Amino acid sequence: MSVERRCPAAHPEDPTDCVGPAVVTVLDAVNAGADGCEHHGARLLASLESGRVYALPDAPHGVAIRVFKAADGIRPFCWADGERTEPSQLSHAENRERHGR
Template sequence: MTQTGARRCAAADARDPTPCEGRADAVAVLDAAGRQLTGCVHHGARLLASLDGGRLHPSAAALPWAVEVYCRAAELPPSPWIVGR
């Protein structure tokens, strides 16, 4: 499922032109300082790939999405919107 409209999840970088995928609160991504952003599967993966020391918040409810985000992030370069991915 892809969201339509101008509103995007909190994990979407302002420079990333790609649309959200799925629920806007599917996963919670934490940076090295512990700050948390919730996001869709697509932008959660892109954010996780871009953070040094980033991690996913351990939530049993989000486990299926978290696995997908983790696997996608492992295949992405940091800031994939800059290199066109």
């Protein structure tokens, strides 16, 4: 029986599979980080306050900006159920839309 491994950026409670290999490093405000696939990198970045994303050395061109742009529309901890009404529970894009920016 084989156990499928997911990238380090995949949150233990996030049920989704990786989409491709690890191609980015996502860092939090104190420079703790995790490498991840584009999918989990974006989901992690969306869940961090003051997070940053960097392409790994052998990553495809433009991957960091794709992850950054994807994270903009993802709600923090998007796999968690429940009503989301507070700004900290909404995506950056939703907050901009709410506040007319």
